[in-house]
Amino acid sequence: MSFPYSGDSLEQFLSRARMMSAVAVPAYLALLLFLTKEEGWHWSFLVLCVLPPVAAVSGFLGKRDIRPGLAVAALVMAIAPLPLIGGLEALF
Template sequence: MSFPGGSGTLDLFLSRSRVATVASVPVCLAAMVFFIMEEGWHFSLLLCCVLPPIAAYLGIRGMREIRAGLAATGLALAVATLPLAFVLASIEAS
């Protein structure tokens, strides 16, 4: 299990998942602050405050316990946070 074009080792996948999930926390928090100031979205962007720390916890825990499923779940949450917030914001605006 690895990223496309990677060497395919489990350790590489776990470390990249951990880095991606931890890096999603400041990105989502910055996007949340920006969009609340600019657009006035409130409820949908609460996901940006809740889901990235959970994803980072799962990514770190998956690396520590060598569990690829846990790390993949954290990575999926980290990747899906912003699109989910945008979908909820569009529903909230209508």
């Protein structure tokens, strides 16, 4: 697999994916506490408790095993709770 800029771009991408997915966990936990105080028990509780830790583990595994696809999946799972919460709250 070739990367257009340099050999460091894969390492840099994997590092950023790992850190962004790890930082998402405390951010979503804070959002979870805010939402449960303001709105009570909703589906957002499940979304915020499941996806961020899975994303963090995927990010670390993607960095350790040098798997860019897993790192991309970690980034998607780290970003996915926000649209999911909006969609779930709009339905109910």
